[in-house]
Amino acid sequence: PCRQVAPILDEIAGAHGDKITFFKMNVDENPVTPSSYRVTGIPTINVYQGGEVVKSIVGAKPKAALLNELADYLA
Template structure:
């Protein structure tokens, strides 16, 4: 894992919604090729911007409650949460430069 952290249906509210920092949640599944492709990029972002943004992964197969709550139908889906609210949604495996541009407001 490293700098990214796992969350679950049980820990999501604490890990994400109650977090003081912006949180990028990666909705993914082990069988999803694009999810595996974006994982190292998210790990880099988590390391490079530690202290400014949390990067959290949620396995959609194992956590249907949260997946359903946020209407996740395609993966990878990246949601940015600030103070418990979704402020940005990105769908698909984006290259790092595009991700950095899209997330610039939250990376500090």
């Protein structure tokens, strides 16, 4: 699922890079970090504002669904 979402996130970042930045982490290579951010499923997209998580999107979703979920942060 993460590999399915990665190119979609790259497209969104390319179109909206002035408003949003994506950081990707391999949970197999970094098993401690996800648990400290309460990641319970993958892929997980956490949206941060002011250093706080303001939205979490869990699971592989098509581009249209991700754009809809992120619309408030891309405006």
